[in-house]
């Protein structure tokens with residue numbers, strides 16, 4: 001495997017690997033980021049491991065992640081070719097595209113619509129959706145997770161497709177949510193490694209014991225295909241009848257038509273569905289984490305509310321113009337993203353070429369040959385070593401964050417009481433593949449968090465004896481992690497009538 005470049009240099013240190021499985025059996029299957037972080041105590045912040053036959057480089061520090069993924073982004077902007085991408089129907093998702101012209105074309109279209117200045121245009125809509133969230137929670141507080149999901153899904157539906165979703169049981173939102181949730185559970189490098197290592201599994205009939213994943217994969221492909229086509233059809237049919245609301249899809253199609261350019265409709269479809277898939281669960285999971293933190297840390301909640309009351313008062317809702325005057329709320333937004341990054345391992349990058357870093361050899365991967373049935377299947381299972389920047393380890397680094405498991409927004413202030421420069425950007429990834437929706441996400445999170453703090457108090461739910469129900473925070477596994485369901489008491493500080501008045505006044 002070693003090439004001339006690295007032949008004489010050692011691989012980064014790492015745990016001993018076992019034949020065939022590599023380090024796969026040593027991983028915590030629910031929270032692999034914990035295992036990767038533990039390894040750093042013994043092997044340092046740049047680790048080599050092997051998942052079955054796949055080289056995996058784990059980066060546990062922001063410094064190394066910036067050195068490799070930012071400064072050498074020409075070499076680390078690829079994605080590992082995960083077998084699960086095709087199997088589960090995620091080939092439309094630009095986030096999983098290999099680095100190259102096809103990715104560039106899609107990325108340019110996304111950047112154009114979502115760069116920091118362009119994202120400002122969505123703020124009124126984001127605020128309107130945050131206000132709807134307040135009404136929904138006031139009406140049915142126990143369904144707060146569903147309301148958060150609806151807020152992020154309907155914001156993205158409106159921005160991308162000009163589609164105004166129903167509050168409940170919206171067929172398009174349900175379709176898209178189910179497709180995304182199912183996919184996120186399987187789209188991990190760890191899951192892909194199994195199929196990448198033993199591609200013959202893909203050829204087993206789905207009734208074969210252990211091959212049940214093939215049925216799930218077929219279901220996922222069908223759902224995702226509908227997810228790509230249906231909302232797009234909605235916008236184009238409304239454009240044909242001149243009823244389309246201004247949105248990304250109608251903008252791009254209109255612009256192309258005006259300029260008489262040829263358009264590859266697949267590019268527009270891929271971009272639109274990728275943005276939806278990228279936005280919905282990430283933003284929802286972060287907001288569920290925020291509510292969990294508020295329940296567990298009532299003092300933080302009180303301090304943030306007090307700041308809002310002193311700056312905004314009690315007769316109106318916070319707006320984006322207040323943002324600079326609410327530094328503690330700002331710190332709460334940052335701490336929410338640090339406390340438990342919802343993409344703990346980010347999205348894996350891949351090394352295009354062999355590399356050398358601080359005396360270690362980073363291999364670009366290997367070509368595997370498998371005899372399957374009567375033919376020799378060439379399975380180039382990945383385009384390079386999988387490179388994982390462990391956002392979880394970065395967020396829990398004691399040297400930067402004292403008592404990292406505590407939710408403590410104060411850590412973002414300097415000694416003279418000013419906000420520091422740490423904007424927790426690593427939660428959005430690195431280099432050329434950094435999250436394209438980060439400006440949009442940041443505004444949605446701020447709008448929701450500031451509005452929720454202004455109107456509700458969150459506390460632990462009480463059992464039948466009036467005792468507080470204890471919460472042991474736990475997060476789900478997969479590409480994104482969100483808190484397990486928890487009981488929570490949500491108390492409004494104002495009446496529905498007053499809320500409507502404040503929202504009307506806002507408009």
Ligand code: HEM
Nearest residue numbers: 095278279282283343346347428429430433435436437441
């Ligand atoms: C709190 C919210 C969010 C978080 C924490 C988050 C996090 C991430 C992370 C860690 C990556 C991988 C970056 C890398 O490869 O290094 C990513 C990629 C991506 N995100 Fe987000 N994201 C969020 C919201 C959004 C939103 C709102 C959108 C769309 C509007 C979006 C669209 C994307 C896309 C398209 C990619 C793939 C970029 C590429 O491969 O070129 N994300 N995000």
